[in-house]
Amino acid sequence: MAEDDNRRTPVTPRGARTRQALIDAARVVFERDGYLDARLTDITAEARCSTGSFYTYFTSKEEIFAAVMEMTKNEMLHPGVSRVSEDDDPVAVIAASNRSYFESYRRNAKLMQLLEQVANVDPRVREVRQERARAFVERNARSIADLQERGLVDPDLDSLVASWALSSMVSRLAFSAFVLKEIPDGDHLVDTCTRLWCNALRL
Amino acid sequence: MAEDDNRRTPVTPRGARTRQALIDAARVVFERDGYLDARLTDITAEARCSTGSFYTYFTSKEEIFAAVMEMTKNEMLHPGVSRVSEDDDPVAVIAASNRSYFESYRRNAKLMQLLEQVANVDPRVREVRQERARAFVERNARSIADLQERGLVDPDLDSLVASWALSSMVSRLAFSAFVLKEIPDGDHLVDTCTRLWCNALRL
Amino acid sequence: MAEDDNRRTPVTPRGARTRQALIDAARVVFERDGYLDARLTDITAEARCSTGSFYTYFTSKEEIFAAVMEMTKNEMLHPGVSRVSEDDDPVAVIAASNRSYFESYRRNAKLMQLLEQVANVDPRVREVRQERARAFVERNARSIADLQERGLVDPDLDSLVASWALSSMVSRLAFSAFVLKEIPDGDHLVDTCTRLWCNALRL
Amino acid sequence: MAEDDNRRTPVTPRGARTRQALIDAARVVFERDGYLDARLTDITAEARCSTGSFYTYFTSKEEIFAAVMEMTKNEMLHPGVSRVSEDDDPVAVIAASNRSYFESYRRNAKLMQLLEQVANVDPRVREVRQERARAFVERNARSIADLQERGLVDPDLDSLVASWALSSMVSRLAFSAFVLKEIPDGDHLVDTCTRLWCNALRL
DNA sequence: CATGAATGAGGCTTCATTCAT
DNA sequence: CATGAATGAAGCCTCATTCAT
Secondary structure, three states: OOOOOOOOOOOOHHHHHHHHHHHHHHHHHHHHHOOOOOOHHHHHHHOOOOHHHHHHHOOOHHHHHHHHHHHOHHHHOOOOHHHOOOOOOHHHHHHHHHHHHHHHHHHOHHHHHHHHHHHOOOHHHHHHHHHHHHHHHHHHHHHHHHHHHOOOOOOOOOHHHHHHHHHHHHHHHHHHHHHOOOOOOOHHHHHHHHHHHHHHHOO | OOOOOOOOOOOOHHHHHHHHHHHHHHHHHHHHHOOOOOOHHHHHHHOOOOHHHHHHHOOOHHHHHHHHHHHOHHHHOOOHHHHOOOOOOHHHHHHHHHHHHHHHHHHOHHHHHHHHHHHOOOHHHHHHHHHHHHHHHHHHHHHHHHHHHOOOOOOOOOHHHHHHHHHHHHHHHHHHHHHOOOOOOOHHHHHHHHHHHHHHHOO | OOOOOOOOOOOOHHHHHHHHHHHHHHHHHHHHHOOOOOOHHHHHHHOOOOHHHHHHHOOOHHHHHHHHHHHOHHHHOOOHHHHOOOOOOHHHHHHHHHHHHHHHHHHOHHHHHHHHHHHOOOHHHHHHHHHHHHHHHHHHHHHHHHHHHOOOOOOOOOHHHHHHHHHHHHHHHHHHHHHOOOOOOOHHHHHHHHHHHHHHHOO | OOOOOOOOOOOOHHHHHHHHHHHHHHHHHHHHHOOOOOOHHHHHHHOOOOHHHHHHHOOOHHHHHHHHHHHOHHHHOOOHHHHOOOOOOHHHHHHHHHHHHHHHHHHOHHHHHHHHHHHOOOHHHHHHHHHHHHHHHHHHHHHHHHHHHOOOOOOOOOHHHHHHHHHHHHHHHHHHHHHOOOOOOOHHHHHHHHHHHHHHHOO
């Protein structure tokens, strides 16, 4: 995250406040208008600061978008997963993980939509999104491989490809449910999803 | 599909040729530069006609994009599916269907990327994409329901939700493989995908 | 009215029909959209003929406007005036003249508005309008001079200037009443107008 | 008068200067080229600022035209009128008023021509012109009614209609004299005008 | 004579970015 | 560090006019 630019990280509290106001405003504007239709002046207006101030802290729309995403990274994590111990029932672990994922997605649907939007437009954001996806997939792949080692699931499956497939299934389902609203949200959705996941692995 | 505009449908062969040249040019430019970076003048230059001619047939970039999509709809269909009879082994049917889908996606990867890009930006295109997705999902849902009736797959699954999930899995996998190139393409991919699909249904 | 252009006066009945259709269409479009917003293609569409045909008969919007005005010249004349003989009561003559003028204006309000509009935009049309005005003013001036000679009205008035003033009064009043609709139409209006005219001359 | 737009009213002196320069430039260009032929770039060139600056203060040609008119409203007022006291000879009052009106019109002939031109083309400007006219007419109507109450003029006249007629006469005469130059300017014109006005009222 | 497609100059408008105060 | 006005490249779009069929 080292800046290749001499934009200062604010040193005075006043500067920090302005920077934060800009990020908050950017989130509001991006969620309201979409990334492409958001104008820098909309953001500064929302932040109640001048146009010029934007360039004190950021060099471009892209950069402030990255800052928004960085800022909300914590909200996007799925804290529930790690709390499930390895001794637990594997199905319960998967169910908990899925439930947690869906909940997080539901809470941040607008942001996820934005991320999807911008990833299809800006290569740097695409990279960010793919990195997140990869991390998610790899964690699931390790989990699948682990279950294979323990003889609990179909050993013939390529754990990485299976993880790609199942992770894609879950994330796309969440997108359809919470962003596109094509599928009714609810326990039924998560349950079916978990059941398919377990079935798919022959767990 | 009814135009809310009086742009003519060409009545002379010459007009039809120009219109077609514009659509072809648009596809080239869209695939080369992406939807957002494509300028109308690039399209008319590629089509070797004047700026004004664009407006003889289309009112906006959005509209010619829709025409490109309409034009290539046939290429996107998966003709192989219907050739598999109902008497065949259900696994073979699914395998054939998936293979066909992946092949079609591979051939039209650029267009699929475009569709995804524009769908996240333009509501009208989003509608088109969702309609296609829905058709695909519903076909698969009927197929699943049919297998349930024949007692071949898990009867407890909600066939529609299961179809959403598995269809999402396949289409997203294709996107990751052919557009993002995150997953190596190959028989292995389709086979694993089919295996997961069948497993998921307990077929 | 001699054309400085080789646009043919139609020789075939078919040509005459097309030309007439264009003029009729132009009137409809001009009255509906105003001169400036009227596009040549609107006129040809209204006339149900091709764009090219327009240029078979006219060279410009200006020219077809002139043709519309020429065509409707007869409607604009005030036939009632001449029917009043000189022996009649001068007040009755003036009253009849005014009444006739107002009636004609009321019937052709849309066209008068157009004439006013275009005169402020196109010097050639301005010339036409001024010529009409001048003819009207001069006729009235002669009438006033005549009354002066007969010792019926104030002999100190400059008959030409008085005619300009009173003619302006009437025509502008008609414009306000029938085009701008600022003044309620009715007998009261004409009567007051006539009374003012007579008073002004000390008739 | 409330702007339905967020174009800023300048807050710094510099901004105020630019805005003023644009208005001044617009007046020059409008008077030189006419409203329709005036291009925005002509105005910004004349104001020695960039194209973009125009849009900092105005949204359209129409809007800056309104600003020009607003700016010159003061020049258009007829300050002489109020200086004539009610005790004066009514004829003298009318004479002074007319003289003042003509002088003002003569000074601002170009602008009046513009106003007339644009009023026939743009409904918003038409409204402005009509409001001015109405104010003028109503003031004269009150004056006529006052003279009626004092028994000095024909009591049978409808003071409002009479005012419309006579006000129209004066303003149209001024237009003919100073814009169209159809009538020779001079004392004679004003005197005849005043005489007709007084005669018409039987003053 | 009719047709209707093709043309392209020319004006309009936006908004990211700079910079003087 | 904040301000907000100034900039101008860049793309959009119209429509009168021409011309091949």
